[in-house]
Amino acid sequence: MSVGPENETGPVQAPPVFLEKQSYRRRRLSDAARLLPIFGALLFAIPLLWPDGSGEGGQVPMSAAITYIFGVWALLIVVGGLFGIAARRWSGSDPGSSERG
């Protein structure tokens, strides 16, 4: 995978400070990929703030909870899938890393 900055910084030569636009985009893409699980974990933690069933406040019906959880879940899958496609396209444009599977 040539998207990661690790591969571009060889152990010998120092990495350039500024990158071409394409490489820059590629790195921000990997940043986004790293942020995605944190974002997802936060979204999955939101139900912890919902009023508990035992309290007298407004209760959240199970159907709404299901809709929310599965909605977030589906969102993560779609974004993850989009990222996978993008990463595949970028690595596909690299010479010597053709897609095999």
Next chain:
Amino acid sequence: MASLNVLILVCLGYVVFLFGVAFASDRLAATRRIRWLRSPLIYTLSLSIYCTAWTFYGAVGYAARSGLEFVTIYLGPTLVMIGWWWGLRKLVRVGRSQRVTSIADLISSRFGKSNLLAICVTVLAVIAVTPYIALQLQSITLSFSIFAEGDPESFYREGSSAFWVAAGLAVFAILFGTRNLDANERHHGVVTAIAIEAVVKLLALLAVGVFVVWGIGGGIDPILQRIDQSEIGTWTIDKGRWATITFLAAAAFVCLPRMFQVMVVENDDERHLRMAAWAFPLYLLLMSLFVVPIAVVGLDLMPEGSNPDLFVLTIPLAQGEGGLAMLAFLGGFSSATSMVIVAAMALSTMVSNHIVMPIWLYSQGRGASVSGDVRNIVLFSRRVSIAVIMALGYFYFVFTGGGALASIGLIAFAGIAQILPALVGGLFWRGATRTGALVGLTIGFLLWLYTLLLPGIGSGLLSESVMTNGLFGWHWLRPDALFGITGLDPTVHSVMWSLSLNTVAFCLVSLLSFPSPLERLQGAQFVNVFDHSAGPRGWTGSVAQSEDLMIMSQRILGAREAQEFFHAEALQQGGRGVLPDPTPAFLERLERELGGSVGAAAAHAMIGQIVGGSSVSVQDLLAVADESAQLMEYSSQLEAKSSELSRTAHKLREANEKLTQISLQKDAFLSQVSHELRTPMTSIRAFSEILRDTDGLLPEDKTRYATIIHDEALRLTRLLDDLLDLSVLESGQVSLNLRDGRLDAVLDRALDSALAGSTGKLVVKRQKSTERIALRSDLDRLGQVFINLISNAQKYCDARDPVLTISVHDVGGQVVVDFIDNGSGIPTQAQSMVFEKFARVSSEKAGGAGLGLAICREIMQRLGGNVTYLTGQSGAAFRVSLATNQEMAAE
């Protein structure tokens, strides 16, 4: 209603089908048409062994008891997969580049190939996974019993069915998990069978879900209303459990041996993760989509007290949908079997690699150098390990009877999650050390054992007093309230304490301890794996392997030998082609062959490079370095020997030259001597003949001739005396008569005897004050040298008023006596010759035999000094250096 017999028949048919699939894909993999076997789809589906029977049946029961909490089991892995860029990518890369065979192997490799650590992880894994295997056996037997209840003609016994299920699964795992000893521990057949099972269980659950929602519930909206009205209709959640179980599931997803097996070990291509990153969460989502509806409908429809864990099976049965129930049964069966097979394979690899093989090798006392039969031993030990693990699971099931499915699953998760700190620390922190990992793992394991496993499986393993009063009666050591913190959910309590103390111990001990060199190297390799390893290429296909091996072998063995070797191998394999297939046996022989040329470690690394496509590990490099160090030492020894030989040869040449020179000298000497003897002899003979034969000689003539004869005889005697003197001196047989004396006295005597009776007018200049030097030497011999030099000056000095200057002085701590006359001196070309025997400067003034200076030099060298010719003076100048150990007079 399907009878039990039909069910068993279907079951057996399904198993035979799976056998066929596994067998066929193994064959396909062997004949290289495996492109689709290595697709990311197969990889994603194989990950689904995360969804066991616990998921298939238990999730519904879990939902029926605790609402939406069941979903945390899937949310954790979803987050891990979505975040593959953080961790899984690195884990897979490390696993491939280090040729890791299991999670225990990974941990042990990271921490300096520590087998102790590997044993700890293995033991932990076996203890944690055994209940999990029991859980699968329980679910299969439970589902059998459901069908048996509806079939009055059956003779169903729970225990025996569990036994047969366990035995059958063990046979399947042994047949396909240990058929061959793949260097990479990959099992295409099993993976393909698992992928098919993944599809079956997903379809089964979806089918039941669709039936429940649309067949019974009447669509989405009605079912949602029904959910809201049910007993789990409102959002009630234990917040601690929600967070803890999400985290626990994420940790277990990475650390479970069977997940590690399919995710890392069986991974063909790192890029498969890209698809799995979204496709596997999608699979999980689909698996859990209908769980709540099924639970709610089950709670509605089924009679009070029926087991909610089996709603997936019992709802279709109750609705008279025999076919659907059969499908659901097959789904559950698939979940259980795939999990058990892979878990048994992964565990057996760990047990045999880290426990059985070290013990066996140790007991053999031969080290790891034996080859050939080891493979059989490894396979045998894996098979036995699988059988033992299955037996453990079976006995656990028989003795505990099993509890609620979900609780056993969570206990196993919490146990296996104890590996997480060492795993994450090892991958991201170079400072993590073996001791730290060991201590952390032990503390986490003991706490998990004490706070969760022993109380959790119940049946009196922890006595009542320990439960209520704590260990040793210490209240703060109660298993459910460590340090006096009460009121927590047992799972949350245990996970919190065990994992946090595990992590703290791991970090602290790592900070305080110092890693071994191998550990530090491995740490750098792991943490900076993207700097060291090659790109995300898949494992090198076997298509070009033989050719690559051939090219490499030709370089090492030589073209003809390599071709002969390969041809012989191809013939032995059945002669299907010019090149043999890269079978393990062939590779082993080739490695041995190459090892003979380049050393075992280097050969192993080379073949590993081509066949495994993996990078060389540090241990390989160390072994290569060892071998090259040995080679270098050997070659330096050779070099030393050869330089010694050349030195000896040089010395011999020198000695030879010297001998030749000496022989030449001897010839020259002999001819000189004979020449010197002949001249006086000739005159003696001539004059004695005249005396004898001539009559009437005048008396004065007679006297003159006799005088000549006498003189010549004297000359001969002198010559012979000199020769004798020289030979005595040269042979070293001279005995020196060392006495104490003074230099001026020696010079006085020498001058007296040299100038006595001479008619010459040689004037001798001396500076007596400098001559008062005490010395210890052979004074007669020294005097002889002085006499010789003085009479030489007397004889050869050609000045009109010959003057000889004798000066004594100190040159660099050495007393020297210079004899310098005012004559024309010795020509430069003759200077080097004057000390040779029979060397005479001018033939017209021949007085002696030309041995005087040669004798002088010999004498002085015997006395520890020397005689040299002094250049750059006005006349002939000789310098006598006295021995350095002269005692200087203090006068």
